[in-house]
Amino acid sequence: MEDLEEEPIPDIDSCDAKNPLAVVEYVEEIYNFYRQTEDLGCVCPNYMSNQFDINEKMRAILIDWLIEVHYKFELMDETLFLTVNIIDRFLARQTVVRKKLQLVGVTAMLLACKYEEVCVPVVEDLILISDRAYTRQEVLEMERLMVNTLQFSMSVPTPYVFMRRFLKAAESDKKQEFLSFFIIELCLVEYQMLKYCPSLLAAAAVYTAQCTLRGFKHWSRASELHTNYSEDQLLECSRMMVEFHQKAGHGKLTGVYRKYSTFKFGCAAKSEPALFLMDTRL
Structure with missing residues (x-):
């Protein structure tokens, strides 16, 4: 039997080859550095x-x-x-x-x-x-x-830098982008989410938004390879995000919900939460 060749990582940067601001020549090195140093900001x-x-x-x-x-x-x-x-x-x-x-x-x-x-x-x-x-x-x-x-160490990798990359890997449109940011901003308010590193939070937010909009579980090979997280690794964090989404419009702290209920942000907060992700049998 012939050895099976490993499937290459999908190229998500070819469309930006002529954009100098996208620095496609070393964008992977930049994100490898972010992954190596993200613990410094935790x-x-x-x-x-x-x-x-x-x-x-x-x-x-x-x-x-x-x-x-x-x-x-x-x-x-x-x-x-x-x-x-x-x-x-x-x-x-x-x-x-x-x-x-x-x-x-x-x-x-x-x-x-x-x-x-x-x-x-x-x-x-x-x-x-x-x-x-x-x-x-x-x-x-x-x-x-x-x-x-803080010893003047101010600029560290936050979930935001990973969000931009992971949304690109997921081929997100504006609707998914708004929903992903709505979900991760809900997490900023929640103290318990500090247990997750920035890259995992970003990947789980993109995954949760994707599932919310599609109505079923979906995590592409490109997303898995560019985030370095499998669907199973994201589920625990994603389920917490679904809970935050479900209760976002209730209680006293509704700043994020009201922000993302505006047309400017595509009324993302009014999307139905992906409650099917709460089923632990999945």
């Missing part, structure tokens, strides 16, 4: 046990509010993900009293903007959006504390 999934005055619920309220602020300021997608990452990495190393938690949030957004945005909101804008709860000096002092606590 935190202990139970770091709140070291905080004495704040808890998971307060974190959720803060991030839900920041998602609305991010939307109001019309900031770039990557700014939101980096903001949340900076908050978690800082809180994992520094204890914070509850009255300073919002200050941590707006300062993290300021720092993320300086890395990702062309036009950065001024400090006064952030003070105003916080109902003048803090002074300019307090924001600048918190900024100094945060960058020193």
Whole structure:
């Protein structure tokens, strides 16, 4: 019998061969680097046990509010993900009293903007959006504390960088893209999702959105090879995402749901959740 040749990885970059911004010559090396370094941006999934005055619920309220602020300021997608990452990495190393938690949030957004945005909101804008709860000096002092606590290691691989690549591998249209981002932004609010690394969260969000729109389980060979995750590896995380989708419009924290219920985001939040993924017999 002849040896079976290994099936090649589908080329998802040929369409961008003439686009210098797509850097197709070394895009694989870039994402291999992201995969090797993504752990640097992860935190202990139970770091709140070291905080004495704040808890998971307060974190959720803060991030839900920041998602609305991010939307109001019309900031770039990557700014939101980096903001949340900076908050978690800082809180994992520094204890914070509850009255300073919002200050941590707006300062993290300021720092993320300086890395990702062309036009950065001024400090006064952030003070105003916080109902003048803090002074300019307090924001600048918190900024100094945060960058020193994080040792100026600000830019790390977040779920966003993987989302762009994995959506491309899945040959996603705008509808699937909006739904994928709706699902993963729901996860930003949920403290329990810190146990998953950024690449797995991104892959599971794309998979969950794909299944939601198709009405059945689907994970292509191209997606599996470019994400390095099989369908079985994604199911646990995906089922949690379906639960978040199901309860998104209820309760007090509905910032993500309201954002993705608008026409601007294709009313993605109003899609029926993929409840069939909850069947553990699948």
